Amino acid sequence: MDLTVLPVALGDYIGLSLVIFFIGVAGIALRRNPLIVLMSIELMWNAANLLFITFARVYMNNAGHIFAFLVITVAAAEAAIGLAIVVVVFRNAKNVDVDDVRILRG
Amino acid sequence: MIHHVMGVDGTYPLLLTLWLLPLLGGVLCWAFGPQLKTAAGWLASGALLASFVLTIVAWPTATQNLNGAVGAHQALVSWMPGFDFGLLFDPLSLIWTCIITGVGFLIHLYSIGYMHGDRAFARFFAFLNFFVFAMLTLVLSDNFAGLLIGWGLVGLASYFLIGFWFEKPSAVAAARKAFVINVVGDIAIMMAIFIMIAKVGSVGYGDVFSHVAAFGPTLFAVCVCLFIGAAAKSAQLPLHTWLPDAMEGPTPVSALIHAATMVTAGVYLIARCAPLWNASPDAQLLVGTVGGLTALVGAILGTAQWDIKRILAYSTMSQIGYMIMGVGVGAYEGGVAHFFTHAFFKAQLFLGSGIVIHALANEQDVRRMGGLRKKLPFAFFAMLIGVLAICGLPGLSGSFSKDAVIQGALEHGHPWLYVVGVVTAGITAYYMFRMLFLTFTGAHRGEIDPSHLGMRHPELVGTPHGDSHSEHHHAPAWLMNVPVAILIVPTIAAGWLLFGGGASWWATFFATTFAPETLPAAPISEMATTGIVLLIVALGFLVAYLRYGRMGDAKAAAEKLRMETVHAFPALTNAFYFDAALDALFVRPAAWLGALSAQILDPHIIDGAVREIVHLARSLGNGVRAVQSGLLRAYVLLVVGGAVVFIAYYTLIGVHR
């Protein structure tokens, strides 16, 4: 496996991706504003995308690029639906705290 | 196995026609009843007359003898090997067919008068014709499965006709009882069929009778099963309890089905299966004993009845006991002869009683009759001839056949049955003359209050048979009298066919049916038996005359009857508790078990177990529902935590451990 094609060490890419991912996780877990939560999810998508691109480069295989595009498409769709849900919840509840939306409680 | 057929194989259109004509008549009456109205009666009678004429025309085919194959055999359909259906027309079926269509025709004719004005007039004749078809199926079948089909269908016809006035709860109950007890008989015959299929591989008469040896020790079981079937149909102990109740049906029905034909099907079955019984002396002893006991018990119970039709019903039971005893011990010709003569005189007695009942607007209790000789002279004359015949006055038909049965019991080595037969003859004379005296002599008691006669349920007595059988006296009397008048001829004369012992017409006729046997001479000669029976009968008559022949005026007679009713033996009025015993042994346990399963097992035990499973699932669900908090952030933590655990597991421990 030829790693010399990368100007930076592979480990750094993985590390950056992990950092971004966990920032996203922390955002979902700690913030209560749904817009922030959506943004955090977006961060997690991008962490994954970064890994896809990195390994596509490492293995010289375009599948990673294709997956990254797919993820971007899905992320866009998800953002649209997510925002729509947020708007509907806001209209109904006059409040956008994710902790207050608990009607799916078991 | 070679397929063995009785009778000369061929195509017999006459036979098919005489068999199917009553069915056609029945279907027409049933389908077009509202349009036919009273014509239905004539249509049905016409079908039977045609059937009877065809029987006479076809007589030579039944007696033809081709290299030992007697009679006519017509193949019909086959279900599978072993279950081949066809018609067999031999001397034995011929005698039954003659009675079924001949006496059946007369009773049809009588019914036109008796049932006149009934709302379901056409349906009555549809059922009656259907019965005749079913009975012909029974006696013409060439195999046990076909016999069983006829057996079940006559039971159905009997059910319909007992429950003909179906708005009367007692008639409905009687019909159901008759049917269910007859089904007990049906399954016994089914059982015999199973053994035949297992041992011989066929249910054809020819196959079974030519392989009697194949049964080995199960032969007795086959005979017992067949006999249980015969006992249920022919009202033998202890399956007789439906017959007295069956008198709920219209009187012509009692005459045709419950006296002349259907109830003798058991006699036919045993006579037909003579090869089986001949090979099983144990079965002969069993059947002979049960027959004798039934004759005795029926006669004893007949002495305690007040309903004219129930008296005749117990008399029928008793007379069939004679027949069963006859064919049971091996005196087939005597037993069949008694069926033959009994069909005439018992039909005549029933039809005579029908004239009385009809004239008294459905009064059936002899305590409220009396002195009817002047009002109904023809009925009196007809019933007198019938009573004399049943008692066995020498020269009348009953004496020949009854003496043949009693003598036959002795000849075949059953002296006890001989004694039973003789004693029963005496009791028969007593209760028949008791009925005759109470009905026709003395003073008329119709106006006396029922309670003065000791009747416990006066409100039930003389209840009209629903609105369907309202009082009507405009039916042409000759329609009811002519059949009775015609029946008087064979009632007197039919017995002479037996005159001449082994050389008689009867013996010659059946020479090919029942293998002739040589028996040791009986210790008592035939003439002596006739004398003994006559003596005992005279005794019975004397007792009846002393008790009921001279009862004085209406008031004295009423008091006498009241005392007798009140002081009657409970064992007799309860018919020896047979009904109660069957009820306690079978009916109530079945109902109890049914209630147990329907009210306890199903809703509480089985469904209870299912409910427990539901509870288990629900409490498990309750246990884990706390995890489903609805808090998005908690879910995220769970997901992350789960991921961490998985990753930790596979990095630290590894896939391959």
Add this chain to the structure above:
Amino acid sequence: MMLLALVLVPLIVGTLLFALPAAAQTLSRVIGVVASLATVVLVLAARGDDWSVRWLSRPFTAAFHLGLSGLSFWLALLLTVVTLSAIVACNASARRDLIAQLLFLEGTMLGLFLARDLLLFALFWDAMLLPVFFTLLARASHVTTAWRYFLYNFAGGLALLLATAAFGVLFGSTDVIGQAGVHVIGAWAPWILGGFALAFLVKTPVFPLHTWMPLTYADTPPAMVAVVSAVQSKAGLYGFIVIGLAFFPDYMKAYAGIFLVLGAISLIYGALAALAQSDTKRIVAYSSLSHLGLILIAIFSFNTIALQGAGLYLIAHGIFSAALFLVLGFVEEREETRSLTHLGGLGALNPRLAGALCIAALAALGLPGLAGFAGELLIITGIFQSGLLWAALLALIPIVLAAAYMLRLFQGVMNGPQRSDLPIRADLSWREGIALAPLVLALLALGTIPGALLQTVIK
């Protein structure tokens, strides 16, 4: 292609019916009658056909394979005729919906009986639950019944699906129904048979898995329960014959004792429980438990005569139970009650209705000359011949009990004095009579000349 059309015609016509306005009752009946008549004709025309399309190659071979021969021909004929009768007889108020659901039921069950592939069989097995489930669910008072019906049968269906998957993996193909020489052996085989058997026992049903049935039969509209009791209940026994006996003969024999005992208990239990019911439809429901228990015993006696009798009795029971439920439905619609304590004396003013109920009840109690008798006689003969003396003797008892409870049913409804508290309604109409006519004729024909059926039903 005719076979594919046979399955699709009822499904498509059923769907299209929903395009009609709900008030178009006559039109929906006409369409329903034409469609079901077409299926009868198709069944008769397509006898012996076989049609197959490759479906799956991995993890095992499966095909969309339909065939119409032997027992499945007779069951398909029974199904189409009974559906036709039910649609002609249907008096329900929501007629368009019910006829549509009846056609769905017919299509899915035709798929089941025509399926020559186990996977296809399993799919139709579950699909045929839905029409009944949705029909019951539509009435608020019957929701409990609907769920009970669905959960019991769906649990069986899952076991069937699991067993089918295991069969496919183990044997490599599920395209096997009707093929000779397919024998599954090995440690897993009894478990696979067990999965199939569970589904079949629930569907039949057999004691103690029967408690969904009386409720379902009592609450389902008459036209539909006629089809369910006549044909759907036969799916389990059909499965035992074409799957159990064909693929697992050794294990069927090894575990026969369990099934014989369950069948015997059902036989007696159903008859006794029928004696104690006061609801007319529940009497027939419990009598079904008893009659189908007899067929189960026949299958597990492994005797040719008994199996031929079982084939005949499957069809016969289908016909008379359909007739019984249709007639009892007529009574219920007229008098607005099913209780024997309230009914009585209808025969005097409704002679045709009484005649119809009488014929159906007589066939059910095994009157000689009608189809039920021929089946019972052959079955018990075969059981006796196979050496199961106890089972043969036991099987005779319910015949007497059947006479008692069927007459109690008939007499309780039709005989006795007329009751003033019951509404007086019109007697059986021509349309209702025509609906019953094919059933009655079939009972007579099969009762007297069953040879044609017997020779083809079991090879």
